Amino acid sequence: MKILVTGGAGFIGANFVRTTVEEKPDVEVVVLDKLTYAGNAASLAGLDRVTLIEGDIADADTVDPLVRDTDLVVHFAAESHNDNSLNDPSPFITTNIVGTFTLLEAVRRHGVRFHHISTDEVYGDLELDDPAKFTPSTPYMPSSPYSSSKAASDHLVRAWVRSFGVEATLSNCSNNYGPYQHIEKFIPRTVTNLIDGVKPRLYGAGLNVRDWIHVRDHNTAVWAIIERGTIGETYLIGADGEKNNLEVVQMILEEFGYDRDDFVHVNDRPGHDLRYAIDNTTLLELGWEPEFKDFKSGLADTIAWYRSNEDWWRPQKAEVEAKYAKTGQ
Numbered sequence: 001m002k003i004l005v006t007g008g009a010g011f012i013g014a015n016f017v018r019t020t021v022e023e024k025p026d027v028e029v030v031v032l033d034k035l036t037y038a039g040n041a042a043s044l045a046g047l048d049r050v051t052l053i054e055g056d057i058a059d060a061d062t063v064d065p066l067v068r069d070t071d072l073v074v075h076f077a078a079e080s081h082n083d084n085s086l087n088d089p090s091p092f093i094t095t096n097i098v099g100t101f102t103l104l105e106a107v108r109r110h111g112v113r114f115h116h117i118s119t120d121e122v123y124g125d126l127e128l129d130d131p132a133k134f135t136p137s138t139p140y141m142p143s144s145p146y147s148s149s150k151a152a153s154d155h156l157v158r159a160w161v162r163s164f165g166v167e168a169t170l171s172n173c174s175n176n177y178g179p180y181q182h183i184e185k186f187i188p189r190t191v192t193n194l195i196d197g198v199k200p201r202l203y204g205a206g207l208n209v210r211d212w213i214h215v216r217d218h219n220t221a222v223w224a225i226i227e228r229g230t231i232g233e234t235y236l237i238g239a240d241g242e243k244n245n246l247e248v249v250q251m252i253l254e255e256f257g258y259d260r261d262d263f264v265h266v267n268d269r270p271g272h273d274l275r276y277a278i279d280n281t282t283l284l285e286l287g288w289e290p291e292f293k294d295f296k297s298g299l300a301d302t303i304a305w306y307r308s309n310e311d312w313w314r315p316q317k318a319e320v321e322a323k324y325a326k327t328g329q
Helices: 011-023 060-068 082-087 090-110 145-164 186-195 215-228 245-256 295-308 310-326
Strands: 002-006 028-033 050-054 072-075 113-119 168-173 201-203 209-211 234-237 242-244 264-266
Touching: 002 011, 011 028, 011 215, 028 060, 060 090, 072 090, 072 215, 082 090, 082 145, 090 113, 090 145, 113 145, 113 215, 145 168, 168 215, 186 201, 186 245, 186 295, 186 310, 201 245, 209 245, 215 234, 242 245, 245 295, 295 310
Parallel strands: 002 028, 002 072, 028 050, 072 113, 113 168, 168 234, 201 264
Antiparallel strands: 209 242
Protein backbone atom coordinates (compact mmCIF):
# COMPACT_ATOMS: atom_id res chain seq x y z
CA MET A 1 0.00 0.00 0.00
CA LYS A 2 1.23 3.48 -0.87
CA ILE A 3 -0.14 6.54 0.92
CA LEU A 4 0.29 10.27 0.40
CA VAL A 5 0.43 12.29 3.62
CA THR A 6 0.04 16.03 3.13
CA GLY A 7 1.65 18.14 5.84
CA GLY A 8 3.61 15.09 6.93
CA ALA A 9 6.54 17.17 8.20
CA GLY A 10 4.31 19.11 10.58
CA PHE A 11 3.51 18.20 14.16
CA ILE A 12 0.60 15.78 13.86
CA GLY A 13 1.47 14.65 10.35
CA ALA A 14 5.04 13.70 11.26
CA ASN A 15 3.81 11.73 14.23
CA PHE A 16 1.30 9.99 11.93
CA VAL A 17 4.11 9.04 9.55
CA ARG A 18 6.17 7.70 12.44
CA THR A 19 3.24 5.67 13.79
CA THR A 20 2.58 4.31 10.31
CA VAL A 21 6.19 3.24 9.74
CA GLU A 22 6.29 1.58 13.16
CA GLU A 23 2.98 -0.26 12.93
CA LYS A 24 2.30 -0.77 9.19
CA PRO A 25 5.31 -2.58 7.67
CA ASP A 26 3.54 -3.00 4.31
CA VAL A 27 2.90 0.73 3.84
CA GLU A 28 5.09 3.06 1.79
CA VAL A 29 4.69 6.77 2.65
CA VAL A 30 5.10 9.81 0.43
CA VAL A 31 5.04 13.11 2.32
CA LEU A 32 4.05 16.32 0.55
CA ASP A 33 4.93 19.35 2.66
CA LYS A 34 5.54 23.00 1.82
CA LEU A 35 8.13 23.14 4.62
CA THR A 36 6.98 26.47 5.97
CA TYR A 37 8.13 27.42 9.46
CA ALA A 38 5.77 24.76 10.90
CA GLY A 39 7.15 21.93 8.76
CA ASN A 40 10.46 20.39 9.74
CA ALA A 41 12.22 17.71 7.72
CA ALA A 42 14.13 16.75 10.88
CA SER A 43 10.87 15.37 12.31
CA LEU A 44 11.10 12.56 9.74
CA ALA A 45 14.82 11.84 10.17
CA GLY A 46 15.86 8.20 10.23
CA LEU A 47 12.61 6.76 8.86
CA ASP A 48 12.57 4.00 6.26
CA ARG A 49 9.93 3.74 3.50
CA VAL A 50 9.34 7.51 3.58
CA THR A 51 9.86 9.93 0.68
CA LEU A 52 9.65 13.67 1.40
CA ILE A 53 8.61 15.99 -1.43
CA GLU A 54 8.65 19.75 -0.90
CA GLY A 55 5.62 21.27 -2.55
CA ASP A 56 2.34 23.14 -2.19
CA ILE A 57 -1.01 21.35 -1.93
CA ALA A 58 -2.59 24.28 -3.80
CA ASP A 59 -0.43 23.52 -6.87
CA ALA A 60 -2.40 21.11 -9.07
CA ASP A 61 0.65 20.24 -11.19
CA THR A 62 2.43 19.00 -8.06
CA VAL A 63 -0.55 17.30 -6.50
CA ASP A 64 -2.02 15.41 -9.46
CA PRO A 65 0.80 12.95 -10.26
CA LEU A 66 1.33 12.20 -6.57
CA VAL A 67 -2.35 11.39 -6.06
CA ARG A 68 -2.48 9.34 -9.27
CA ASP A 69 0.27 7.05 -7.95
CA THR A 70 -1.14 6.47 -4.47
CA ASP A 71 -3.84 4.33 -2.82
CA LEU A 72 -4.82 6.74 -0.04
CA VAL A 73 -4.44 10.44 0.74
CA VAL A 74 -4.33 11.48 4.40
CA HIS A 75 -4.71 15.25 4.47
CA PHE A 76 -3.06 16.93 7.46
CA ALA A 77 -1.62 19.98 5.69
CA ALA A 78 -3.02 23.21 7.11
CA GLU A 79 -2.13 26.63 8.40
CA SER A 80 -3.21 26.16 12.00
CA HIS A 81 -2.03 28.86 14.39
CA ASN A 82 -4.87 31.12 15.56
CA ASP A 83 -2.62 34.06 16.45
CA ASN A 84 -1.09 34.00 12.97
CA SER A 85 -4.54 33.87 11.34
CA LEU A 86 -5.50 37.06 13.18
CA ASN A 87 -2.37 38.82 11.93
CA ASP A 88 -2.67 37.64 8.30
CA PRO A 89 -5.60 35.44 7.22
CA SER A 90 -4.51 35.07 3.58
CA PRO A 91 -2.28 31.95 3.88
CA PHE A 92 -5.10 30.20 5.74
CA ILE A 93 -7.49 30.75 2.84
CA THR A 94 -4.97 29.55 0.27
CA THR A 95 -3.76 26.44 2.08
CA ASN A 96 -6.86 25.32 3.96
CA ILE A 97 -9.48 26.05 1.31
CA VAL A 98 -7.77 26.16 -2.09
CA GLY A 99 -5.36 23.40 -1.07
CA THR A 100 -8.17 21.09 0.02
CA PHE A 101 -10.09 21.82 -3.19
CA THR A 102 -7.01 20.94 -5.25
CA LEU A 103 -6.60 17.61 -3.46
CA LEU A 104 -10.30 16.78 -3.79
CA GLU A 105 -10.21 17.36 -7.53
CA ALA A 106 -7.17 15.08 -7.81
CA VAL A 107 -8.70 12.22 -5.81
CA ARG A 108 -11.91 12.62 -7.84
CA ARG A 109 -10.00 12.27 -11.13
CA HIS A 110 -8.07 9.23 -9.99
CA GLY A 111 -10.58 7.46 -7.71
CA VAL A 112 -8.34 7.57 -4.62
CA ARG A 113 -9.53 7.15 -1.03
CA PHE A 114 -9.27 10.37 1.02
CA HIS A 115 -9.20 11.14 4.74
CA HIS A 116 -9.51 14.75 5.84
CA ILE A 117 -8.08 15.94 9.16
CA SER A 118 -9.87 18.86 10.81
CA THR A 119 -10.34 20.54 14.17
CA ASP A 120 -13.02 20.86 16.83
CA GLU A 121 -12.59 24.63 16.56
CA VAL A 122 -15.02 24.64 13.62
CA TYR A 123 -17.83 24.27 16.18
CA GLY A 124 -16.97 27.48 17.99
CA ASP A 125 -16.95 27.13 21.75
CA LEU A 126 -19.03 26.03 24.72
CA GLU A 127 -19.80 27.86 27.93
CA LEU A 128 -17.57 26.87 30.84
CA ASP A 129 -20.53 25.55 32.85
CA ASP A 130 -22.26 23.84 29.89
CA PRO A 131 -22.39 20.02 30.31
CA ALA A 132 -22.70 19.57 26.53
CA LYS A 133 -19.93 18.33 24.24
CA PHE A 134 -19.37 18.66 20.51
CA THR A 135 -20.90 15.91 18.36
CA PRO A 136 -20.77 15.38 14.58
CA SER A 137 -24.15 17.14 14.32
CA THR A 138 -23.12 20.26 16.30
CA PRO A 139 -23.68 23.38 14.13
CA TYR A 140 -20.55 25.09 12.83
CA MET A 141 -19.75 28.42 14.52
CA PRO A 142 -16.07 29.17 13.80
CA SER A 143 -14.66 32.27 15.48
CA SER A 144 -11.29 32.91 13.82
CA PRO A 145 -9.91 33.03 10.28
CA TYR A 146 -8.19 29.72 11.02
CA SER A 147 -11.27 27.84 12.23
CA SER A 148 -13.49 29.36 9.54
CA SER A 149 -11.07 28.21 6.82
CA LYS A 150 -11.08 24.70 8.27
CA ALA A 151 -14.89 24.77 8.41
CA ALA A 152 -14.92 25.65 4.72
CA SER A 153 -12.59 22.76 3.91
CA ASP A 154 -14.83 20.33 5.81
CA HIS A 155 -17.83 21.48 3.77
CA LEU A 156 -15.89 20.98 0.55
CA VAL A 157 -15.09 17.38 1.48
CA ARG A 158 -18.71 16.58 2.27
CA ALA A 159 -19.86 18.20 -0.97
CA TRP A 160 -17.37 16.16 -3.04
CA VAL A 161 -18.60 12.97 -1.34
CA ARG A 162 -22.22 13.77 -2.09
CA SER A 163 -21.88 15.39 -5.50
CA PHE A 164 -19.07 13.36 -7.03
CA GLY A 165 -18.94 10.12 -5.04
CA VAL A 166 -15.46 10.76 -3.63
CA GLU A 167 -14.60 8.09 -1.04
CA ALA A 168 -13.75 10.25 1.94
CA THR A 169 -14.00 10.31 5.72
CA LEU A 170 -13.48 13.26 8.05
CA SER A 171 -12.22 13.66 11.58
CA ASN A 172 -12.33 16.68 13.88
CA CYS A 173 -9.87 16.42 16.72
CA SER A 174 -9.40 18.24 20.00
CA ASN A 175 -6.12 19.89 21.04
CA ASN A 176 -3.07 17.71 20.50
CA TYR A 177 0.14 17.62 22.50
CA GLY A 178 3.27 15.49 22.29
CA PRO A 179 6.65 15.21 20.50
CA TYR A 180 7.60 17.36 17.51
CA GLN A 181 5.09 20.13 18.21
CA HIS A 182 6.30 23.59 17.18
CA ILE A 183 7.36 25.62 20.19
CA GLU A 184 5.07 28.52 19.33
CA LYS A 185 2.25 26.35 20.72
CA PHE A 186 1.05 26.51 24.32
CA ILE A 187 2.47 23.33 25.89
CA PRO A 188 5.86 23.18 24.11
CA ARG A 189 6.41 26.90 24.64
CA THR A 190 5.71 26.51 28.35
CA VAL A 191 8.00 23.47 28.59
CA THR A 192 10.89 24.99 26.66
CA ASN A 193 10.64 28.25 28.63
CA LEU A 194 11.00 26.30 31.85
CA ILE A 195 13.95 24.34 30.44
CA ASP A 196 15.53 27.77 29.83
CA GLY A 197 14.62 28.99 33.32
CA VAL A 198 11.99 31.43 31.98
CA LYS A 199 8.61 31.78 33.65
CA PRO A 200 5.75 30.47 31.48
CA ARG A 201 3.14 32.83 30.02
CA LEU A 202 -0.60 32.42 30.47
CA TYR A 203 -3.29 34.12 28.40
CA GLY A 204 -5.67 36.10 30.63
CA ALA A 205 -7.02 34.19 33.63
CA GLY A 206 -6.26 30.84 31.99
CA LEU A 207 -9.82 29.56 32.37
CA ASN A 208 -10.21 28.52 28.73
CA VAL A 209 -10.78 24.76 28.59
CA ARG A 210 -9.31 22.41 25.98
CA ASP A 211 -9.96 18.69 25.52
CA TRP A 212 -6.35 17.44 25.34
CA ILE A 213 -5.28 14.31 23.47
CA HIS A 214 -1.79 12.87 22.98
CA VAL A 215 -0.79 13.02 19.33
CA ARG A 216 -0.14 9.27 19.21
CA ASP A 217 -3.73 8.63 20.26
CA HIS A 218 -4.98 11.00 17.57
CA ASN A 219 -3.08 9.07 14.93
CA THR A 220 -4.15 5.59 16.01
CA ALA A 221 -7.71 6.95 15.84
CA VAL A 222 -7.11 8.15 12.28
CA TRP A 223 -6.03 4.67 11.25
CA ALA A 224 -9.11 3.20 12.93
CA ILE A 225 -11.29 5.53 10.84
CA ILE A 226 -9.42 4.76 7.61
CA GLU A 227 -9.69 1.02 8.16
CA ARG A 228 -13.12 0.70 9.75
CA GLY A 229 -14.96 4.00 9.27
CA THR A 230 -17.96 4.62 7.02
CA ILE A 231 -17.44 6.66 3.85
CA GLY A 232 -18.93 10.15 4.19
CA GLU A 233 -19.01 10.07 7.98
CA THR A 234 -17.40 12.51 10.42
CA TYR A 235 -15.68 11.17 13.53
CA LEU A 236 -14.75 13.31 16.52
CA ILE A 237 -11.42 12.39 18.07
CA GLY A 238 -10.93 13.07 21.77
CA ALA A 239 -9.73 11.31 24.91
CA ASP A 240 -11.80 12.95 27.67
CA GLY A 241 -8.90 15.21 28.58
CA GLU A 242 -10.62 18.47 29.54
CA LYS A 243 -8.26 20.84 31.38
CA ASN A 244 -8.20 24.60 31.52
CA ASN A 245 -5.02 26.42 30.57
CA LEU A 246 -4.29 27.38 34.17
CA GLU A 247 -4.39 23.72 35.24
CA VAL A 248 -2.04 22.75 32.40
CA VAL A 249 0.52 25.41 33.30
CA GLN A 250 0.36 24.40 36.95
CA MET A 251 0.82 20.71 36.10
CA ILE A 252 3.88 21.52 33.99
CA LEU A 253 5.33 23.70 36.75
CA GLU A 254 4.88 20.82 39.21
CA GLU A 255 6.67 18.42 36.83
CA PHE A 256 9.63 20.83 36.87
CA GLY A 257 9.52 21.18 40.65
CA TYR A 258 8.38 24.82 40.64
CA ASP A 259 5.66 26.55 42.61
CA ARG A 260 2.24 26.22 40.92
CA ASP A 261 1.81 29.99 40.69
CA ASP A 262 5.23 30.79 39.23
CA PHE A 263 3.97 32.10 35.88
CA VAL A 264 3.24 35.46 34.18
CA HIS A 265 -0.17 36.63 32.98
CA VAL A 266 -0.24 38.18 29.48
CA ASN A 267 -3.04 39.83 27.52
CA ASP A 268 -5.65 37.44 26.18
CA ARG A 269 -5.96 37.10 22.42
CA PRO A 270 -9.04 38.42 20.55
CA GLY A 271 -11.91 35.95 20.16
CA HIS A 272 -10.31 33.37 22.45
CA ASP A 273 -12.76 30.42 22.58
CA LEU A 274 -13.91 29.46 26.07
CA ARG A 275 -14.24 25.68 26.03
CA TYR A 276 -13.92 22.73 23.68
CA ALA A 277 -15.17 19.25 24.57
CA ILE A 278 -15.46 16.15 22.40
CA ASP A 279 -18.10 13.42 22.40
CA ASN A 280 -16.11 10.54 20.88
CA THR A 281 -18.92 7.95 20.93
CA THR A 282 -18.84 7.16 17.20
CA LEU A 283 -15.06 6.70 17.35
CA LEU A 284 -15.26 4.32 20.30
CA GLU A 285 -17.77 2.26 18.32
CA LEU A 286 -14.95 1.48 15.87
CA GLY A 287 -13.08 -0.28 18.70
CA TRP A 288 -10.51 2.47 19.28
CA GLU A 289 -9.30 3.55 22.70
CA PRO A 290 -6.50 5.93 23.77
CA GLU A 291 -3.15 4.76 25.11
CA PHE A 292 -2.70 7.92 27.23
CA LYS A 293 -5.93 7.89 29.22
CA ASP A 294 -4.32 9.99 31.96
CA PHE A 295 -3.31 13.49 30.86
CA LYS A 296 -0.63 13.68 33.55
CA SER A 297 1.23 10.66 32.19
CA GLY A 298 1.00 11.97 28.63
CA LEU A 299 2.30 15.34 29.79
CA ALA A 300 5.25 13.71 31.56
CA ASP A 301 6.05 11.78 28.36
CA THR A 302 5.96 15.04 26.38
CA ILE A 303 8.18 16.95 28.81
CA ALA A 304 10.72 14.10 28.74
CA TRP A 305 10.81 14.28 24.93
CA TYR A 306 11.54 18.02 24.88
CA ARG A 307 14.24 17.59 27.52
CA SER A 308 15.89 14.89 25.40
CA ASN A 309 15.52 16.56 22.00
CA GLU A 310 16.82 20.07 22.47
CA ASP A 311 18.66 19.84 19.14
CA TRP A 312 15.26 19.64 17.42
CA TRP A 313 13.63 22.71 19.00
CA ARG A 314 16.55 24.93 20.01
CA PRO A 315 17.12 26.49 16.53
CA GLN A 316 13.54 27.85 16.55
CA LYS A 317 13.46 29.23 20.09
CA ALA A 318 14.95 32.71 19.79
CA GLU A 319 12.84 33.64 16.75
CA VAL A 320 9.62 32.44 18.40
CA GLU A 321 10.24 34.39 21.58
CA ALA A 322 11.19 37.53 19.63
CA LYS A 323 7.88 37.33 17.77
CA TYR A 324 5.88 36.98 20.98
CA ALA A 325 7.84 39.83 22.60
CA LYS A 326 6.60 42.21 19.89
CA THR A 327 3.00 41.56 20.96
CA GLY A 328 3.71 41.67 24.69
CA GLN A 329 3.13 37.93 25.09
